[in-house]
Amino acid sequence: MSSLYVVATQVIGPFATQRNTGNCYEFYVALQILRKMGLSDEDLASLKPLVDEVVAKNGRSSAKFVYAYEEILKTPVGHGILMQNGTSVVGVRNITQDDGDGGTGDLMLILSDGTEKSISICCGKKKRNGSIEKCLSNPTCQRFGCDAEDVKRFKKISEDAVTAYKAEMTAKHGENEAAWPSRVKTTAANSATAEVAAITTQKFNQFSLEERTKVMKDLLHVSMGKPADFLCVVNEKCSAHLLFEINGVAAGLDWTPTLNADGCFLKMFLGNAEIGSTQVKFNNGVYHKGKPSSLTSSWNATVVMNKVFDVVEKKLF
Numbered sequence: 001m002s003s004l005y006v007v008a009t010q011v012i013g014p015f016a017t018q019r020n021t022g023n024c025y026e027f028y029v030a031l032q033i034l035r036k037m038g039l040s041d042e043d044l045a046s047l048k049p050l051v052d053e054v055v056a057k058n059g060r061s062s063a064k065f066v067y068a069y070e071e072i073l074k075t076p077v078g079h080g081i082l083m084q085n086g087t088s089v090v091g092v093r094n095i096t097q098d099d100g101d102g103g104t105g106d107l108m109l110i111l112s113d114g115t116e117k118s119i120s121i122c123c124g125k126k127k128r129n130g131s132i133e134k135c136l137s138n139p140t141c142q143r144f145g146c147d148a149e150d151v152k153r154f155k156k157i158s159e160d161a162v163t164a165y166k167a168e169m170t171a172k173h174g175e176n177e178a179a180w181p182s183r184v185k186t187t188a189a190n191s192a193t194a195e196v197a198a199i200t201t202q203k204f205n206q207f208s209l210e211e212r213t214k215v216m217k218d219l220l221h222v223s224m225g226k227p228a229d230f231l232c233v234v235n236e237k238c239s240a241h242l243l244f245e246i247n248g249v250a251a252g253l254d255w256t257p258t259l260n261a262d263g264c265f266l267k268m269f270l271g272n273a274e275i276g277s278t279q280v281k282f283n284n285g286v287y288h289k290g291k292p293s294s295l296t297s298s299w300n301a302t303v304v305m306n307k308v309f310d311v312v313e314k315k316l317f
Contacts, residue, residue, distance in 0.1 A: 007034065014094050023061065024058065029107060090110055094106075138301070146200060168187060192286070197266055243316055244314065249309060264281065280295075
């Protein structure tokens, strides 16, 4: 077995020990890169037992892992990845669980000159209008400036939502909680998240321009320059991808951040330009395993990347 096989086990191995809905897309990209670097059919065959472990750990996405692996087997063996500056890719690291390494990156390319380039990976596609969206943060309400009193208020809203949720589910599905379907849209959830979104918006917009700018730059990872060196967008099937280089923050941005509440969404603006939205949501549904779920954390901040950053499409692998 080759040295690339050893690298492949190190990159793929973490997916066999932790479950995440985005693992299949990172798995697909990792194998694409390794195949382009020269990972052989023999090496891929030797990886099969580890791939089976990954599939077993990520049950809900198992079909995507299998499909991605089989698609890579059909791909011709590459002869290396040459970067624009003349360096080549000599290694790959899995950094998906380390937020302190590579920003929001999931994989790190190790280059022949000793430098490294991070790749942030997500499911998605380029829209007809050319926009590219990415969930950049999973902020808590405190990231928007909410304080302890706000958190206390939001917890009360969450508790009230449980009462409304139980009444709603009982009316629709009967009194047996075990028979209630999970992950369904409810009026209770919509009302609670909309109320929290409205409160958060009002609070944020009352802050000084300096405070609002600091919060928004933190959410966008602008304070660290850029969220990653590359963004790789993978289709739902794990059969194709688009790669974009992130060259820094776009020029001409109006750093006058504001929020606009729209149902459960915090629409994010820089000046008059809407650059994304944050979904206010329960961490695990209104009511989960006999207790309320958090309404103050794990929100989804999705950004139109090419409105905030200088993003250029590339074809490296």
